[in-house]
Amino acid sequence: MSLLIGKHIHSVLTSDDDVKGLVKGRVFPLVIPEGTDRPFVVFNDINVVGEYTKDGWIGDTTQVTVMCVADKYESAADLAENVRITLEQSKKHYDSYTIGGGELKKSADAYENGVYVIVLNFEFETF
Template sequence: MSLSIGVHIYEKLTSSASLKELVGDKIFPVSTQQATTFPFILYKRNSLVPNVTKDRYATGDNVEVEIVVADSNYMRSVTIAEKVRSLIDRKSGEYKTFSVVDAGLISTDESFAEDTFIQRLTFSFETEPNI
């Protein structure tokens, strides 16, 4: 169920007209798979840890996701990262097999490589199964 956290990320990011104005349709899971132009967004699941009770019953998962903004313009990369944060942080969602009950930004960093400004945001999600 929570392996599909990308559904939540994609839905939240593509629902924003203002983000679409900045990056168009260039929001990709894991990799661009082909050459693309700046700016763009990548997202990937870093980890998934089941929430297990004392009787070993899984009550949901804690999922960590990294979202990367890549751009040739520093200020635009920061603007996009701020927009991503506002769309993901503290946002819930209900899907066919799971629900996101909590989401929070846990870390950020930035770097520069090969003429690219990179803004990295890491979020933690708490999910529950929809039974």
């Protein structure tokens, strides 16, 4: 069920008032539409690793990269902080699986093609 983490991340980030106030719904999986206004969030590099015992599957560890992109560093930093808080508090139970809140494992910032990018690497436990 961890393969559905992208749907979870999109839903959580587009429904959070603080994030929504900054990006106005511009949260994208994998591809940023051409001509998209900044700031925006894009997430990719979803990596799922199954956790097993001799009795079978017990859950997954899922890693996701989230990039916060803006014209000004301060805007990118504000967005990254709101995304972090939102995903760390995003525990949710769905019909057939549960997603634990995300844990920030690593971050980095960069200036690329005239924009500021803050990269957040999260890890989620799903079961």
